[in-house]
């Protein structure tokens with residue numbers, strides 16, 4: 001069966017709105033050198049997550065949090081029986097992070113949702129924007145542990161029991177900041193995933 005798809009190349013995101021959102025986020029954990037310090041599962045991480053979740057709800061998304069604290073903000077699609085197209089990145093930073101690393105991928109994906117809303121465009125698949133917990137690994141080693149659990153590379157117990165230098169575990173700190181979700185981590189189909197990320201090169 002053939003279906004006709006029209007690709008409307010006139011659709012643009014709202015660059016100013018994306019910029020404003022990035023600059024609002026950059027105030028959370030801002031450093032004097034115009035970077036950010038927002039380590040995973042700290043009070044600042046909670047503040048950033050809370051703000052993005054509020055924006056997502058205002059945009060009509062349903063928000064779910066899995067057992068590793070990964071946050072999924074979902075815009076429904078036309079077809080209820082197909083898996084989502086997923087985009088997103090991380091909201092934690094290195095101790096001397098830049099204000100676009102990670103968060104550009106989250107808010108860039110979210111701007112796609114806002115732009116689709118502006119035009120009342122219905123997509124075939126649901127779209128989900130994800131915040132992956134502890135991508136950097138600077139607070140809890142290893143890096144990418146929560147996306148690793150989602151992908152089946154690590155067990156849930158392994159992920160939740162990772163400790164920081166003070167002996168606090170990811171599981172404890174997720175509970176403390178209110179992001180210990182009950183949705184199973186992983187084990188579900190994704191139609192496609194995209195991650196928008198700043199260049200990681202010497203001329204950054």
Ligand SMILES: [Zn+2]
Pocket residue numbers: 090101102197
């Ligand atoms: Zn990054």
